[in-house]
Amino acid sequence: MKQRLQLRHSQRLRPTPRLQQSLRILQCASLALRNELSAVVEGNPFLEHDNLSLDERSGNTLVPVSMLDMIAANETLSERLKRQLSIHNLDRLEQIVTEALIDCLDERGYLADSFSDVQETLNLPTSLTEDIFERCLQHIQQLEPVGVGARDLRECLLLQLEAQRVTPPAALDIALTIVSDHLPLMAEHNYDTLQKSIGVSSHELDLATGLVRKLNPRPGTIEQTITPDLGPPDLIAEQLTNGWHVRLHPANEHRLYLNENYWHDFPSDLSSEAQHFLKQQFRDARWWIRNLAFRYHSVLGIGRAIVEHQSDYLENRIAPLKPLILKDIATTLNIHASTVSRAINQKTILTPRGMLSLKKLFSGHVTVTNSADISIAAVKNYIREMIQCEQSETRLSDQDIAQALDTRGIQIARRTVAKYRNDLRILTASQRRKINAPALSKGTIA
Numbered sequence: 001m002k003q004r005l006q007l008r009h010s011q012r013l014r015p016t017p018r019l020q021q022s023l024r025i026l027q028c029a030s031l032a033l034r035n036e037l038s039a040v041v042e043g044n045p046f047l048e049h050d051n052l053s054l055d056e057r058s059g060n061t062l063v064p065v066s067m068l069d070m071i072a073a074n075e076t077l078s079e080r081l082k083r084q085l086s087i088h089n090l091d092r093l094e095q096i097v098t099e100a101l102i103d104c105l106d107e108r109g110y111l112a113d114s115f116s117d118v119q120e121t122l123n124l125p126t127s128l129t130e131d132i133f134e135r136c137l138q139h140i141q142q143l144e145p146v147g148v149g150a151r152d153l154r155e156c157l158l159l160q161l162e163a164q165r166v167t168p169p170a171a172l173d174i175a176l177t178i179v180s181d182h183l184p185l186m187a188e189h190n191y192d193t194l195q196k197s198i199g200v201s202s203h204e205l206d207l208a209t210g211l212v213r214k215l216n217p218r219p220g221t222i223e224q225t226i227t228p229d230l231g232p233p234d235l236i237a238e239q240l241t242n243g244w245h246v247r248l249h250p251a252n253e254h255r256l257y258l259n260e261n262y263w264h265d266f267p268s269d270l271s272s273e274a275q276h277f278l279k280q281q282f283r284d285a286r287w288w289i290r291n292l293a294f295r296y297h298s299v300l301g302i303g304r305a306i307v308e309h310q311s312d313y314l315e316n317r318i319a320p321l322k323p324l325i326l327k328d329i330a331t332t333l334n335i336h337a338s339t340v341s342r343a344i345n346q347k348t349i350l351t352p353r354g355m356l357s358l359k360k361l362f363s364g365h366v367t368v369t370n371s372a373d374i375s376i377a378a379v380k381n382y383i384r385e386m387i388q389c390e391q392s393e394t395r396l397s398d399q400d401i402a403q404a405l406d407t408r409g410i411q412i413a414r415r416t417v418a419k420y421r422n423d424l425r426i427l428t429a430s431q432r433r434k435i436n437a438p439a440l441s442k443g444t445i446a
Contacts, residue, residue, distance in 0.1 A: 022291045026298060027342035030252045031231045037254055037292075045278075046285040048257045077109060077148070077220045078102050084143045084354055087238040097128065098136040101149070109148035109220025110156065111137065144354045146317070147219035154183055160215045163317055171389050174200055174208035186212065207389045214388055235303040235349040235358075237314065244311060246304045248296060249350070256289050298335075298343045305329050306361050307349075313361075314351050320378035323365030369409035379410060380420050387426055395429040 025033065041049040081102045090098065100122055104113045115133040122128075140149035146163045150156035157179045161172060177198055178186055185194040186209060195205050232251040237244060270278075306329065312319045330337040344358035363375035383401055390396045396404075398417040405412060421428075 018287055021287065022294060023342060025291045026295050026339070027345040029346040030234055034252075034254065037256070040288060041256070044281050044285050044288075045262055046259050046282050047288065048259050049254070077105065080354075081105075081140065081143050081148065083350070084352065085139065087236060087350060087352060088139065089238070089240065090139065093132070094136055094139070096122065097132060098139050101133070101136055101140055105140075105148070105220060107220055108218040109145070109150070111149060111151050142317075142352075144317075145216070145219040147216060153217055154179060156217060156219065157183075157212065157215050160219075161211070164211075170204065171207040171211060174198060174204055175211040178208055178212060203391065206391050210389060210392075233348040233350040233355050234299060235347070237303070237307045237349055237351045239315065239352065244304075244307050244314075246300065246307050246349075248300060253296065254292065256285075256292055258285055258289060295343075298339060299347060301333055302329055302340055302343045303347075303349060303358065305332050306344075306358060307351075310361050314353055317353060320381055321361065321363045321375045323373050323375045324362050325364060326362065366410055366412060369411065371409055374410070376420070379405070379412070380424055382408075382410070383417065383420055384424055384426070387421075387432075395432045397429040400429075 028036070037049060041047045082099060085095075085098060085102070097118075100118055101111060104111055104118055104121075106112045115130055118133065119128060137149055141159055143149070147156040147160045150159055158176065161176050161179060164172060178194065182194055182197055185191075185197065191205065191209075195202060198205070200208075232249045234249060234252050235246055236249055237246045239245075306324070307314065309324055309328070310322060313321050326337040326340045329340045333340075344362075347358045348355050349358055349361075363377040365373040365375055366379050367373055382405065386396055386401055386404060398414045398421065401421075402412060402414045402417045405417070426432075
């Protein structure tokens with residue numbers, strides 16, 4: 001092959017070093033950014049770092065979130081519940097009583113002490129009515145994990161059942177009846193008497209008992225082994241009387257300041273190299289301040305748009321996610337979708353449902369015949385509920401699930417059902433047939 005020289009003209013978009021720095025700061029995790037800012041401030045004489053947030057400087061303590069609770073090496077159940085409670089608008093008395101009740105929970109998550117015993121530990125000048133304790137206990141029962149704050153096994157299971165959205169609904173009604181009135185019969189495996197007492201078919205009984213077996217009788221135990229947090233959340237979302245309020249977490253609201261007076265401290269007879277160095281440091285300092293402000297403005301704006309879109313999911317623990325993709329937020333805020341992707345990277349938000357990843361609040365959509373589109377997360381919930389309610393003798397295949405979804409107007413392929421099932425870490429129908437129903441043992445429900 002003959003070699004030759006050829007001249008070509010082309011156009012390419014290459015990000016400048018300044019733009020690369022801005023994008024890196026935007027997608028950087030909070031803890032990594034904190035370490036990088038410390039190094040930058042140490043090496044740039046024109047930068048000063050103020051660790052106090054705007055809320056702390058102004059005296060605004062709207063949500064008293066403790067940073068120590070956020071970065072605990074091994075967060076306990078009590079600490080987790082109090083962290084969730086911190087974004088609920090309780091008056092001073094309810095806050096004291098609710099935290100006292102949380103401290104009285106045992107390792108299972110149950111309230112073993114009576115209200116009179118809790119009253120003695122509070123040591124208040126006046127006695128409290130039982131209605132106040134009941135109201136405070138209801139605040140705890142609305143927190144995660146579902147079932148915590150119950151006074152016995154029956155109440156714990158009822159709380160978990162009432163928080164579920166099960167199809168068919170009749171199975172949930174039967175399960176509620178079993179737990180409410182006939183739990184000893186189920187524990188004794190006396191299914192014949194249980195079926196006659198309720199007056200249902202064997203198929204309906206299998207569906208209901210299958211739901212009860214999926215419940216956790218000790219909701220507090222799994223919360224004792226929480227993995228260490230990566231730090232405080234980036235955002236805090238709280239529901240006020242006039243709607244949702246989203247703000248930056250004080251621990252992650254780093255602020256840099258430009259020390260212009262530092263320039264005048266240098267002698268005027270500096271060499272040209274020294275003057276060039278100082279000018280470069282001064283320009284770098286201004287860029288760091290601008291990029292940091294851009295990060296906070298972008299993350300806060302995107303967080304508010306996400307919370308506004310998924311408000312039903314955050315308010316109601318049984319509500320599914322709405323369909324939401326990056327392009328939806330980008331269109332709302334008139335920014336590029338890649339900016340949204342970088343801004344939500346490794347970012348978390350503290351909500352009434354606990355600490356959530358911003359990425360988890362996004363979900364693709366599935367078209368529904370003669371109805372509004374639903375999110376992929378909602379379709380996965382349908383698949384999970386179908387498998388939970390299936391009979392042990394006849395397991396649902398992926399094709400059966402696809403056909404059942406089609407009757408609801410959700411038309412997806414069998415391979416899509418298999419993909420969603422794998423995402424849920426659920427075995428195939430043939431593998432589930434080989435697994436028998438769990439036997440009654442200590443700490444489990446038969």
